[in-house]
Amino acid sequence: MGGPARFITFEGIDGSxxxxxxxxxxxxxxxxxxxxxxxxxxxxxPGAEEIRRLVLEGEPDRWSAETEILLFTAARRDHLEKTIRPALEAGKVVICDRFADSTRVYQGITRGDLRRTVDKLHALMIGREPDLTFVLDMAPDTGLARAKGRNGTEERFEDFGVAMQARMRAGFLDLAIEFADRCRVVDADRSEDAIAAEIAALIDGVLA
Structure with a gap:
């Protein structure tokens, strides 16, 4: 993996x-x-959190996939400038719940053939991949039930239904193959403790 992982991301379908x-x-x-x-x-x-409210709340058809790509990339750029890059430069470990892989799957694969657009914008404006990515894999219907059970306001993507969750699962598993050098698929249909123990064992081998 080319040295100690410092930037670690978690990916997977909603509710995983x-x-x-x-x-x-x-x-x-x-x-x-x-x-x-x-x-x-x-x-x-702070800036990215403002954009979060725009993209995760409201009706499912509020934004087109193309507009979402721009919004997510703008949020990611601010996040990179204000939080991720300074922490990495200070020698810290950054753990992020979702990163560019989510945009590749949600907007680039499941909502249109826009993967090339996502990757071009990523290369132009972000230019950084994680050192290690945990892909939490779970059955789409189980994940959706968990996500909807949270009863929150950020359910715009969950409202697309189980068929989209199934496409997203396939997309994340495909990405895990494409980026096999940094991705580790973890069975998320187990107890919280069992999953955490497996991830801890994997990371201890990297950050020892």
Missing amino acids: GKSTQARRLAEHLRAGGHDVILTREPGGS
């Missing part, structure tokens, strides 16, 4: 437990003496 496992990993690494920044996308900086 990314936020929980990102938090568990941050706690594990802090207990081991690492200086950790736990963040998320869209969001992670």
